Amino acid sequence: MSALDDDAYRAFRRDLHRHPEPAWCEFYTTARIVTELRERDLTELYVGPDALATDDRMNVPDDEALAEWEQRARDAGADPEIVDRLSGGYTGCVAVAERGPGPVIGLRVDIDALPVTESADADHVPAAEGFRSEREGYMHACGHDAHATMGLGTLDAVLDSDFSGTLKLFFQPGEEQVAGGKPMAESGHLDDVDYLYAVHVGLDHPSGEVVCGVDGFLAVRHFLAEFTGEPAHAGARPERGRNAVQAMAAAVQNLYAIPRHADGPTRVNAGLVGGGTATNVIPEESLVEGELRGATTELADYMSDHADRILESAAEMHDCEVDVSTKGEAPSATSDDALAGVVGEVAGETDGVTEIVDRADLGGSEDATYLMRSVQKRGGLACYVGVGTDHPGGHHTSTFDVVEGDIAVGIDVLSGAIRRVAETRP
Incomplete structure (x- = not known):
């Protein structure tokens, strides 16, 4: 060349x-x-x-x-x-x-x-x-x-x-x-x-x-949240299970409820969700893969802090555990x-x-x-x-x-x- x-x-x-x-x-x-x-x-x-x-x-x-x-x-x-x-x-x-x-x-x-x-x-x-x-x-x-x-x-x-x-x-x-x-x-x-x-x-x-x-x-963070619960028979012994999909669903609903900020635009998206193995089994595992954005790095940090709290709280609410990892990020x-x-x-x-x-x-x-x-x-x-x-x-x-x-x-x-x-x- x-x-x-x-x-x-x-x-x-x-x-x-x-x-x-x-x-x-x-x-x-x-x-x-x-x-x-x-x-x-x-x-x-x-x-x-x-x-x-x-x-x-x-x-x-x-x-x-x-x-x-x-x-x-x-x-x-x-x-x-x-x-x-x-x-x-x-x-x-x-x-x-x-x-x-x-x-x-x-x-x-x-x-x-x-x-x-x-x-x-x-x-x-x-x-x-x-x-x-x-x-x-x-x-x-x-x-x-x-x-x-x-x-x-x-x-x-x-x-x-x-x-x-x-x-x-x-x-x-x-x-x-x-x-x-x-x-x-x-x-x-x-x-x-x-x-x-x-x-x-x-x-x-x-x-x-x-x-x-x-x-x-937009400053951004890609995250993966993996929930772990306890399986059980959904018909015979549902009380013995700890439903990881319930925890995931609660997390998704509340991620979208993060208050917007007066200092500028913010974004949240739960782009990939999943969990469970069968209709008659209390789900033992679930996941949310999503992203958080803000017009500035500080606004993205605001979204990230709220998201981490929501993910942990959703897991605790349903007696599950959650592991949250960052898959990618960039500042403004x-x-x-x-x-x-x-x-x-x-x-x-x-x-x-x-x-x-x-x-x-x-x-x-x-x-x-x-x-x-x-x-x-x-x-x-x-x-x-x-x-x-x-x-x-x-x-x-x-x-x-x-x-x-x-x-x-x-x-x-x-x-x-x-x-x-x-x-x-x-």
Whole structure:
């Protein structure tokens, strides 16, 4: 690949699109990225466990699932030496290119996919052109294949310029589970970063539109509550049972009753519930898997504190026990004006950009916020950029796709912003 080879970037993106992988299972994806990175003139390349604070990983699949995805990557032709380094689900990588004196600038892109079955309709471009997902039940339904491609292209464009400073590329796993941002943020690789950009394609902004600074990140916590009671015959001896489903039901009802807060929006959702084994058995086990959000980290903490109390109280009310674990989380964050301003300047000079939006709210959650706040708390600046694309289906749907020409727009805007930040040091 080179900074000018659009066909190579398209082929790379389509390869990733055919091989989507969920959080901590991005064996093929990471191996393909590392294979490409090894062709670049890098100073350092940190792979797998060397790119992460490994003790901070959350929501890691069990060994059987990891082994299955690892074998799929090998069968698909991923470099076995690289896959070996990722064993155990230590996916992702960090590339470092030192190019003389200057600031350290980071770019974060995410690489994981979603458990969504991709459309096979003839009018769905990946199906029509032969790069539909080969992992049935999983697809790149949020554009992370395009993000990874933008990361490579931005690296190429910066290396092909008179950039002076250090560029760090963070290829982050596990965003969809809000599980990968914290381990990468705590890895130590951000400790010397002065400026950080992150990027997302689409977000309901059309092709030609660039959002200079995205805000409105809802802080979030994903939780799993597992209730345990005592089984009994539901007809003959119901009094001997301790009903875990009753405890779960009480918890769900009261989670939705958490008072809203005057300081801003809050959210709660019990997205997955279950329990019991038969109609004539008092349920011994049940579960609630859900999420809590707030417009700020403090509001999310407010929701989380109330939820924990409700879950414990529901278990006690029905003489059950409950184990509550956090499966993923991310704080809120704000894009810094100075970096957003640079994006606006560069976007105004970039072919293919037809409209510049200074600010827009995400309205959801993103664990790039961990990396952003890590840089900001050390006195640096961070900004989340939106690159519009005419996606035919909404994010996280079976017909989601990107206009591949918009990947080049993202590369040009990001690489131009990075070069200008290095020159002007806002």
